[in-house]
Amino acid sequence: MGSKHTTFRDDQLDEYQDCTFFTSKEILRLHGRFRDLAPNIVPMDYTNNPDITLPSSVITAMPELKENPFRHSIVEAFSEDGKGNLSFNDFVDMFSVLSEMAPLDLKIIYAFKIYDFNRDGFLCEKDVEETVHRLTGEELRPEERRLVSQRVMEEADLDGDWKLSLIDFENMISKAPDFISTFHVRI
Amino acid sequence: MKVPVVTRWGSWRIHQSKAFRRFREDAKDVLAKLALWRKTIHKIGGHFGGGVQSYFLFLRFLVILNLLSFLLMASFVIIPSIVFNTVSFSGSSSIDSLPSVNMTGKEECLRYDPNPEALTVFYTYFLDLLSGTGFMEYSYMFYGFYNNTLVISSGFSYNIPLAYLLTAAFYFLFCLACIIVRSVRCSHRLQLKHTVLVPSGYSMLIFTGWDYGLQGERATQLKQNNLLYQLQVDLEEERIKQKAASLTLTQTVGLYSFRIFLHLVVLAMIVGAFFGIAAATQFSQVSIVGLLLEYLPSIVMTTSNFVVPFMCDQVARFEKYSPSVTIILALLRAVILRLVSLAVLLYSLWKQITCDGDVNTGKCTPCSYNSEQYQCWETRVGQEMYKLTLFDFLITIAMLVLVEFPRRFVVDNCSCKLVQWVGRQEFLVPSNILALVYGQTVVWAGALFCPLLPIINTIKFIIIFYCKKGTLFQNCRPALRTFRSTSSNFFFFLVLLIGLMLASVVLIYSVAIIHPSYDCGPFRFSETMWLVVPNTFHSLSNTTQEFLFYAGSQAFSIPLFIFSWSEGRDKQFLVKQIKEIAALSKEEQEPQQPPRSQAQWNGAPHWGGQHNPAFDPDTGMMTQPRAFFPDEFENPGLHYREE
Numbered sequence: 001m002g003s004k005h006t007t008f009r010d011d012q013l014d015e016y017q018d019c020t021f022f023t024s025k026e027i028l029r030l031h032g033r034f035r036d037l038a039p040n041i042v043p044m045d046y047t048n049n050p051d052i053t054l055p056s057s058v059i060t061a062m063p064e065l066k067e068n069p070f071r072h073s074i075v076e077a078f079s080e081d082g083k084g085n086l087s088f089n090d091f092v093d094m095f096s097v098l099s100e101m102a103p104l105d106l107k108i109i110y111a112f113k114i115y116d117f118n119r120d121g122f123l124c125e126k127d128v129e130e131t132v133h134r135l136t137g138e139e140l141r142p143e144e145r146r147l148v149s150q151r152v153m154e155e156a157d158l159d160g161d162w163k164l165s166l167i168d169f170e171n172m173i174s175k176a177p178d179f180i181s182t183f184h185v186r187i
Numbered sequence: 188m189k190v191p192v193v194t195r196w197g198s199w200r201i202h203q204s205k206a207f208r209r210f211r212e213d214a215k216d217v218l219a220k221l222a223l224w225r226k227t228i229h230k231i232g233g234h235f236g237g238g239v240q241s242y243f244l245f246l247r248f249l250v251i252l253n254l255l256s257f258l259l260m261a262s263f264v265i266i267p268s269i270v271f272n273t274v275s276f277s278g279s280s281s282i283d284s285l286p287s288v289n290m291t292g293k294e295e296c297l298r299y300d301p302n303p304e305a306l307t308v309f310y311t312y313f314l315d316l317l318s319g320t321g322f323m324e325y326s327y328m329f330y331g332f333y334n335n336t337l338v339i340s341s342g343f344s345y346n347i348p349l350a351y352l353l354t355a356a357f358y359f360l361f362c363l364a365c366i367i368v369r370s371v372r373c374s375h376r377l378q379l380k381h382t383v384l385v386p387s388g389y390s391m392l393i394f395t396g397w398d399y400g401l402q403g404e405r406a407t408q409l410k411q412n413n414l415l416y417q418l419q420v421d422l423e424e425e426r427i428k429q430k431a432a433s434l435t436l437t438q439t440v441g442l443y444s445f446r447i448f449l450h451l452v453v454l455a456m457i458v459g460a461f462f463g464i465a466a467a468t469q470f471s472q473v474s475i476v477g478l479l480l481e482y483l484p485s486i487v488m489t490t491s492n493f494v495v496p497f498m499c500d501q502v503a504r505f506e507k508y509s510p511s512v513t514i515i516l517a518l519l520r521a522v523i524l525r526l527v528s529l530a531v532l533l534y535s536l537w538k539q540i541t542c543d544g545d546v547n548t549g550k551c552t553p554c555s556y557n558s559e560q561y562q563c564w565e566t567r568v569g570q571e572m573y574k575l576t577l578f579d580f581l582i583t584i585a586m587l588v589l590v591e592f593p594r595r596f597v598v599d600n601c602s603c604k605l606v607q608w609v610g611r612q613e614f615l616v617p618s619n620i621l622a623l624v625y626g627q628t629v630v631w632a633g634a635l636f637c638p639l640l641p642i643i644n645t646i647k648f649i650i651i652f653y654c655k656k657g658t659l660f661q662n663c664r665p666a667l668r669t670f671r672s673t674s675s676n677f678f679f680f681l682v683l684l685i686g687l688m689l690a691s692v693v694l695i696y697s698v699a700i701i702h703p704s705y706d707c708g709p710f711r712f713s714e715t716m717w718l719v720v721p722n723t724f725h726s727l728s729n730t731t732q733e734f735l736f737y738a739g740s741q742a743f744s745i746p747l748f749i750f751s752w753s754e755g756r757d758k759q760f761l762v763k764q765i766k767e768i769a770a771l772s773k774e775e776q777e778p779q780q781p782p783r784s785q786a787q788w789n790g791a792p793h794w795g796g797q798h799n800p801a802f803d804p805d806t807g808m809m810t811q812p813r814a815f816f817p818d819e820f821e822n823p824g825l826h827y828r829e830e
Contacts, residue, residue, distance in 0.1 A: 067407040068401075178395065
C-alpha cells in the first residue's frame with residue numbers, strides 16, 4: 001500500500017506490466033535493486049519520470065552479471081545511447097528479455113545484438129572470434145580461435161557471404177534445444 | 188476494436204486450472220525437497236560438474252531400489268517365515284501341498300547338515316561372517332533355512348513356496364519397470380534429435396554454450412573449463428582427421444593392421460581373465476580349505492577388473508583413435524569385461540552343480556544335481572554372491588584408505604616433480620559407475636538364494652555414498668575434462684538393464700530347469716521350483732481357476748490395455764487444452780496500447796500491437812506458453828473496454 005504510491009503511479013505500473021514480462025511486485029523489486037546500485041543518484045520517487053542513467057561499470061558489477069563474459073556487450077545492447085548507460089526503463093527491459101517468460105524470437109534478436117560486437121548488424125568472422133575469445137579466455141591459441149570461428153561460419157552461414165545475418169542466426173539457434181534455458185538471468 | 192468478453196464460467200475454469208497447476212508445481216517442489224541427500228548432491232554438482240553428480244544420482248537411485256526390494260521381500264517372505272516359525276497356529280498344518288517325489292533311493296540326497304559343531308572358537312564366528320558359513324548358513328540369510336510351510340488357519344492360508352517364487356519374480360519385474368522409467372526420463376532430456384549421433388557443431392557450442400544464469404566464480408570457472416574441453420576435443424578430432432587424411436597408402440595399411448593386432452591383444456587379455464576366473468571358481472569349489480581359497484574367485488575377478496582396464500588404457504595410447512572413439516572403446520571393453528566375467532563365474536558354478544549340464548551322469552545320478560559337493564546348492568550359490576558383494580565392498584574401502592588418502596597426503600607434502608606430475612586423484616565417473624552396475628548385478632543374481640542380500644547391498648551402497656563423497660571433497664581435484672552426462676546417463680541405465688537380463692537368465696534357469704535340493708529350502712519336494720505355481724493353481728476352486736484363466740486370456744486383457752492407454756491419452760489432451768486456454772487468456776489480458784519501448788524492438792514481428800494471434804480466426808494459440816503470474820485474476824469475469 002504505502003511504497004506502491006510513493007515510487008510509481010498506478011498508470012506507470014500498468015504501463016510497465018504491459019511492456020515487460022514482470023508483475024508490479026517484481027517491478028518494484030527491480031526498482032529497489034536499481035536504487036541499491038547507486039542510492040545517492042537514483043531517487044525513491046519515480047512518479048515524474050526522472051531522467052537518471054547509471055553507467056555501465058555500475059551495472060556490470062551486479063552479482064547476476066559480474067561473471068558473465070558478455071556483460072559489457074549486454075548492457076550496451078540495451079542502452080539507448082549504445083554506450084552502456086542504462087535508465088530504469090532500459091534496466092527493466094534488459095531483465096525482462098533475459099527472464100524466463102520472454103519468447104524465443106525476442107531472445108534471439110537480443111542475443112544477435114549482444115554477439116555483434118562491432119554493431120554493424122551482422123556477425124562477421126571477427127565478431128565470432130571475439131565471442132570465442134571471451135568464452136575461453138587465453139586458453140586457446142589465436143590460430144585455434146581462428147579455426148573455431150571459421151568452422152562456425154561454415155556451419156551457420158547459409159547465403160555464403162561469410163557473415164551471419166539475423167536469419168542465419170535464427171536458423172541456427174532454432175536447432176538448439178536449450179538456448180531458451182541458457183539465455184536466462186534470474187533476478 | 189472489439190475485444191472478446193470472457194464469461195464468468197470461462198474465467199472460473201481458467202482460475203481453477205491455474206490453481207491446479209500451481210498446486211502441482213508446489214507438490215513437485217515439496218517432493219523434490221524430501222528427496223534423499225538432495226543438498227549434498229546439489230553441492231557436488233556445483234563443485235564438480237554434472238558428470239560426477241550423475242554418479243551420485245545413480246547411486247541414490249540404486250539405494251532406493253534396493254531398499255524397496257528389501258521391503259517387498261521382507262513383507263511377503265521373511266516376516267511370514269519368522270512368524271510361522273515362532274508362532275504355532277491352532278489347526279495349522281505344515282503339509283506339503285506339493286506332490287511328493289518318489290523318495291526311495293534318494294538317501295544320498297538327504298545329507299544336508301549345516302549346524303556347526305557345539306564348541307567353536309571365537310574367531311570362527313568372524314570367519315563365518317566373512318564366508319557365509321557356520322552360524323550364518325542356516326539362518327534367514329540363505330535359501331536353505333526357509334521351509335515349505337503351508338499354513339491353513341481359520342479363513343487364512345499362506346503358501347510360503349508360492350510367496351517366495353512370486354516375490355522373486357515380482358522383484359525382477361519391479362526393478363525392470365524402475366530402470367525403464369528412469370532411462371525414458373533420461374532420454375527425454377536427451378531430446379533425441381540432438382543426441383550424440385548428431386554432432387553438436389561449433390556454432391551451437393559457441394552461441395548457446397554459455398549459461399547466463401551462472402553466478403559465482405567457481406560455477407563459471409567450471410563452465411569455462413567444460414566449454415574449453417569440448418572445444419579442445421573437437422579441435423583434436425579435426426587434427427586427427429587431417430592427419431589421417433594425409434597418410435600415404437602404406438602408412439594407412441600399417442596403421443590399420445597395427446590396430447587389428449592391438450585389438451587382438453586386448454581380446455587375449457580379456458579372454459585370459461575369463462579363463463582365470465573359471466579356473467579359480469572350479470578350484471575353490473572342489474577344495475574348501477581356508478578363507479583364501481573361498482575368496483579365490485572374488486580375488487581373481489577384482490584383480491582382473493583393475494588390471495585389465497589399466498592395460499587396455501596403455502594399449503589405447505598406441506591405437507591413435509580420436510578422443511571420443513577412445514572413450515567409447517574403453518567403456519565398451521570395461522563393460523564386457525565386468526559383465527562377461529560375472530557370467531563366466533556363474534557358468535562355471537552351473538557346470539559344477541549340474542555336472543556340465545548332463546544330469547544323468549556321474550555324480551549327478553541320484554539327485555539330478557551334484558549332491559557330493561553340494562548338499563544344498565542354492566545356499567552355496569547364495570554364499571558365492573554374498574562373498575562377491577562383501578569382497579567388492581572391502582576392496583572399495585581399502586582402496587580409499589590405502590591409496591587415495593595417502594596419495595593426497597603425499598602430493599600435498601612432497602614437492603618433487605614426479606609426485607606433482609602424478610597429481611591428485613581425479614574422480615573417474617565411468618569406472619565408478621560400472622563398479623556400481625557390477626555390484627547390483629551380483630545382488631540380482633543372488634537375490635533368489637539369499638533374500639537378505641538387497642538390504643546388505645542397501646547398507647553397502649549407503650556407506651559407499653558417504654565414503655565416495657568424503658574422498659571426493661578431500662582427495663580429488665576438479666576434473667580437467669568434464670563428462671558429457673546426458674548421453675552417458677542413458678548408456679549406464681542400458682548397461683544396468685543388461686546386468687538385469689543376465690541375472691534373470693540365472694533366475695529362469697534355476698527356477699525352471701535345475702532340480703531343487705532335496706534337503707533344504709521351500710521347494711524341497713518339487714521337481715522344479717516352477718511347479719509350485721501350476722500345482723497351487725489346480726488346487727484352487729474351479730470358479731477361481733476360470734476367473735484367472737479369463738483374466739489372463741486375450742478377450743479381457745487387450746480391451747483393458749486399450750482402455751487404460753486411451754485414458755492416459757485423454758488426460759494428456761485435457762492438460763494440453765487447459766494450457767492453451769490459459770495462454771490464450773494471458774494474451775487476451777494485455778490491452779492493445781503500443782508499448783513505450785516498442786520503437787526499440789524494430790524487427791519484433793509478434794510482440795506488441797502489430798499482430799495479436801488471439802484474434803486470428805484459425806489459430807488463436809500462442810506458440811510459447813508463458814509462466815503464470817500469481818497476482819492477476821483478482822477480478823473474476825474479465826471485461827475489456829472497447830477501444
